[in-house]
Amino acid sequence: MWSRQRGGLKPLRCGVEQLRCRRREREAALRKARREQQLVSKRLLRDEALEEAEEGCVAMIFGEAEIQQFLRLAQRGTEEKEREGALVSLRRGLQRPETQQTFIRLEGSIRTLVGLLTSNQALLQLEAARCLHELSHSEQSAVVEACLPATSYLLTYLSGHSSDFIELCLYTLGNLIVESEAVRRQLLPQGIVPALAACIQSPHLTVLEALGYALSQLLQAKEAPEKIIPSVLGSTLPQHMLQLLQPGPKLNLGVAVEFAWCLHYIICSQVNNALLITQGALSTLGLLLLDLAGAVQRTEDAGLELLACPVLRCLSNLLTEAAAEAVGGQLQLRDERVVAALFILLQFLLQKQPSLLPEGLWLLNNLTANSPSFCTSLLSLDLIEPLLHLLSVSNVVLTVLCNVAEKGPAYCQRLWPGPLLSSLLDTLAFSDTEVVGQSLELLQLLFLYQPGAAQAFLQQSGLQALQRHEEVAQLQDRVHALQQTALHG
Helix, strand or coil: CEEEECCEEEECCCHHHHHHHHHHHHHHHHHHHHHCCCCCCCCCCCCHHHHHHCCCCCCCCCCHHHHHHHHHHHHHCCCHHHHHHHHHHHHHHCCCHHHHHHHHHCCCHHHHHHHHHCCCCHHHHHHHHHHHHHHHCCCCHHHHHHCHHHHHHHHHHHHCCCHHHHHHHHHHHHHHHHHCHHHHHHHCCCCHHHHHHHHCCCCCHHHHHHHHHHHHHHHCCCCHHHHHHHHHHCCCHHHHHHHHCCCCCCCCHHHHHHHHHHHHHHHHHCCCHHHHHHCCHHHHHHHHHHHHHHHHHHCCCCCHHHHHHHHHHHHHHHCCCHHHHHCHHHCCCCCHHHHHHHHHHHHHHHHHCHHHHHHHHHHHHHHHHCCHHHHHHHHHCCCHHHHHCCCCCCCHHHHHHHHHHCCCHHHHHHHCCCCHHHHHHHHCCCCCHHHHHHHHHHHHHHHHHCCHHHHHHHHCCHHHHHCCCCCHHHHHHHHHHHHHHHHHC
16 A cells, blocks of 8 residues: 655555455454354244144134143043143144233143153153143243243153154254253253254254254354353264265255254354364365255255355355364365356355355355465456456455455456456446445555556546545555556566
8 A cells, every 4th residue: 555645655564465454354344243143043843734634723812711621631631532632722722922921821831731741641742742842932031931841851852762752852942942041051951962962863854954953043042152062062963963964865955954054153153163174174065065066056946045055154264264274285175166166156146045145255255365276266267257247246256356466466467457447447436435445455456466457447547437536646646656667667
C-alpha cells in the first residue's frame, strides 16, 4: 500500500503482507460468525402405519378428568388392548399444546407414565415412550422440564434389543437435550457419551441416523466445548463417525448428513481439531467431496445438498488449522481433482440451493490461501471465468482472486487481462464499499506484480471508475509510479 506524503510517494510497511493480513482478519471474523450460527431443531418421529390407521382422527384437547381416566385405564385396565388403547388416546391428545400443559400440571401424571415406560409389557412400554416423545417435541420449556424423571430410563433402554424402541428413545433424548440444561446435567454423569458410543456400532441405519441426531443436539449445547466435546473426542465416536462418512456402497445419505453435522459442531468448538486431523478427518472429507461431485453428476437426488453443506464447512474450517499443514502430504487433496470437484458442486448448488454457494467459495478460499498448487489448478483448469460468474453471489470470489494474485508475477500474468479486467471495472461501480475495497486490493496486487496491467486498466477507462472512490489519489499515484518503474526497469 502507498500513501500520499507531502506531495511525494512513500511506501507503507509490507504492502502485500498488509493486504494479506487485512483479508485474514476479515475472514477470521466471518468464520467466527458462521461457527456461532447453530442449527437447533427438534424431530418428531411418528409410525407411518399408525398415522395411516389413525387418519381422520383429530387430536382432541383433553381436560384433567379425561387424562386421569386414560392413565387409570392404562394402569389398571382388565385387558392389555384396553390399556394400550388408553395410551394411544392419550398420545393423540398430547399432540395438542393445551393437553400437554394440563398433563404436566396434573399431580403424578409423569410418574405414572414413567411407571408404564418401565413395565414388563413391550406394547405398553412403546406407547408410553411415544407419549413422552410427543411431550419432548413441545416448544414449551416447562413441558420439557417435566420429562426429566424419564431421561435416565430412556438412556438405559439404548442398550436394548428393539431397534424401533432404541430409535424412539434416541429422538426423544435429542429433543430433550437441546431444550434443557437440566436434562444434560443429569445425563452427562449417568454416561450418555459412552451410551451413544455403544449405539454407533448398531447395524440398523435407522438407529444410526437417530443417534446422529441426538449427538448433534448434545454437541450444540452452550457448555459443549468445556463439558461434552472433550468426552466425545476421548471416546470411540470420532473414529466411527469418520468410518460412516467413508465413500463407498455402504455410505447412507441420511446417516452421513447427521454425522457430518456432528463433525462440524466438534470442529467449530476448536477443542482438539489436531486430533481429528491425525485420525484422518481431512482425507475422509476430501474423498467424500470427490464422491459427492460424482454423485451430483449421476443423479437428480435432491438430498445431496444436505450433505454438501456440512462437508464443505468441515473442510473449510479444518484447513485453517496449523495441523492441516503438518500432515499436508497425507490429505489426498493436493491435485486438480479437488478443485474440479468443488466447481462441479458449485454448479450443482447454483441450480439446487444457491444459498449454499458461499460455503463452497469459502472452501476454495481456504484451499488457495496458502497453497500455490491449488492456485495453479484454478488457472490450469481455466476456472477463472466460471469463478467470476459467481461474483454476484459472494465477494469471497475477490478474496480467492487475491489469494492467486499474491502468489507472484507468474500467477498475475495468467490472471491478466482475460475476463478479469471487465469484471473489475464492473465491481468498482458497485455501491457495496466492501466489494469496492476488495477490488482495489486486487488491483494493487496486479499492478505490483504485473506493471503492464496498470496501463491496460487506464486504457479501459478504469481511471474514471476509480474517481468515484476515496482511494483514487492513492491508487492513481501507484498506477503512475508503476508505469514509470515499467518504463525504466
